[in-house]
Amino acid sequence: MHLTFRHATVDDAPLLSEMGPCTYRHHFAHLWRREEELNDFIAAEYSVAALQQSLSAVGTRWLIAEAERPAGFAKISWRKPVPEQTYTGALLHKLYLMPGETGKGYGEQFWQAILREARAENERWLWLEVLEANAGARRFYDARGMKMLTQTIFSSATQQSVLFVMGKALDEHA
Template sequence: MLTLRKASVDDAALISEMGCASYMHHFAHLWREQSELQDFLRQEYAVPTLQQSLQDGKRCWFIARDPSPVGFAKVSWHRAVDDHGPVGTQLHKLYFLPGKTGLGYGETLLTEIARVAKSRGETALWLEVLDANPNAHRFYRRLGFTHLKETLFSTPSQKSTLHILCKLL
């Protein structure tokens, strides 16, 4: 049975390990340059960076366990999609370890995030998803997210299209 808890600064090393493992498993094939991928992972999952983020009151990290850790999520409270809105909780990350997707964990974790966001007075939940990730698109659309707009993620060697999806709470 999946259990969820808010992560603390003591979870930085665990999130770093899970973040690198899950990202490499699910997304490494999308990167043209391995050096850019390694730079990205260092920026996103360095323990000091995570420790700082875990102490930021504008963000929240969740750890999912069954009974050992299987994944995590990161949100930012009360963030605007752009200058024209909407404003709501931004889901930055919803990642599961290799072999732990397709088990219903994502829906459970996302439902809890939506519940917490709504209890904080948020009226929307939004996220960015890679155009090259059709499974995530299907997942989020099945859960009521709709397309708002597109944006780009760029590195020196490539550009990737991101779709911004939103769900009213």
């Protein structure tokens, strides 16, 4: 099935507030040691108020992917300094598909949409952080030419997780 993509607006905050916790819990809940920390993280990321602020921020774009219904979303910021590098690029904060929407070729369609968006903003680099423990996502990004640049740590009150910083130059053929 083919996805359509649209730029999210502040009016989409309630939709993203439903989709965000659903996708995040589905893909990452098993990595959290304490349920209350997971709940706090999700509330900070996906409350309607937090999403409204992010959706109206200059230099940030949210995409919603739709098939017969919303299938996923992405968040991208423009001209963000790449860690330990001397240049900036488009930072892909989030690329999440709803439970039941993986394995349909949607990831590749979403990836191509993200590349189009970044190129339209005249970005020369795309970069992201991916959990070391998320082997499936790392394979996905590796297969699309993303290279390991460095690593960093995500910390919560009681745990730490390694994040791989991956990036790639955006030329016209990638």
